[in-house]
Amino acid sequence: KAGVTQTPRYLIKTRGQQVTLSCSPISGHRSVSWYQQTPGQGLQFLFEYFSETQRNKGNFPGRFSGRQFSNSRSEMNVSTLELGDSALYLCASSERVSGYGEAFFGQGTRLTVV
Amino acid sequence: GENVEQHPSTLSVQEGDSAVIKCTYSDSASNYFPWYKQELGKRPQLIIDIRSNVGEKKDQRIAVTLNKTAKHFSLHITETQPEDSAVYFCAASSNNDMRFGAGTRLTVKP
Numbered sequence: 001k002a003g004v005t006q007t008p009r010y011l012i013k014t015r016g017q018q019v020t021l022s023c024s025p026i027s028g029h030r031s032v033s034w035y036q037q038t039p040g041q042g043l044q045f046l047f048e049y050f051s052e053t054q055r056n057k058g059n060f061p062g063r064f065s066g067r068q069f070s071n072s073r074s075e076m077n078v079s080t081l082e083l084g085d086s087a088l089y090l091c092a093s094s095e096r097v098s099g100y101g102e103a104f105f106g107q108g109t110r111l112t113v114v
Numbered sequence: 115g116e117n118v119e120q121h122p123s124t125l126s127v128q129e130g131d132s133a134v135i136k137c138t139y140s141d142s143a144s145n146y147f148p149w150y151k152q153e154l155g156k157r158p159q160l161i162i163d164i165r166s167n168v169g170e171k172k173d174q175r176i177a178v179t180l181n182k183t184a185k186h187f188s189l190h191i192t193e194t195q196p197e198d199s200a201v202y203f204c205a206a207s208s209n210n211d212m213r214f215g216a217g218t219r220l221t222v223k224p
Contacts, residue, residue, distance in 0.1 A: 004157075035214070042120070042216035043158070043203060056115075056211045090157070099146050099207025105157040 006106035018079040025093030032074040037088040116141045116208045120215025135218045137204035138186040146207040153200045194222045
């Protein structure tokens with residue numbers, strides 16, 4: 001099986017712009033979770049989607065949103081980018097809902113806001 | 115929601131020594147505790163996990179212990195090797211809502 005694929009791998013955006021990141025889960029996986037990784041902050045949970053429905057949401061502002069399609073692919077959108085949004089964004093997929101078993105991570109999208 | 119604290123944030127050991135990383139969680143309903151290893155420039159990967167009905171689990175040189183009463187769990191790595199150098203994340207899942215600790219950067223010096 002192919003692993004979790006995230007596109008693009010690298011992205012440079014300007015403050016105020018918006019960005020969309022994509023995550024294709026492992027075939028058959030219905031859960032996709034998104035995390036923001038910054039040095040010293042670990043993996044901060046953004047949200048989880050399961051069967052096209054948002055199950056959980058972390059403590060991020062409304063500028064961060066996501067969705068999941070019927071084929072389980074997920075997108076994350078950040079509007080009105082701020083310098084502090086620069087980070088590695090990781091998605092993880094699992095067969096069942098998050099926290100039930102192993103989550104498989106993608107390689108991440110490194111977003112730089114200038 | 116669940117809150118996970120992880121200590122230490124950095125850990126340096128000599129090759130062959132043991133390393134211990136500790137995590138505490140807040141939600142007594144948490145029932146699944148995985149540990150992930152992230153090597154430099156790579157994605158996090160599961161190395162071991164434990165469920166709340168088990169107190170200890172071992173896999174070769176790594177082991178995880180869980181104290182439900184105290185709400186803490188630990189990762190133990192014995193006979194450390196340079197390839198164990200990485201960032202380690204603990205996580206706790208409550209109601210299938212998984213949260214991660216801030217990570218521990220382990221350096222194993224040859």
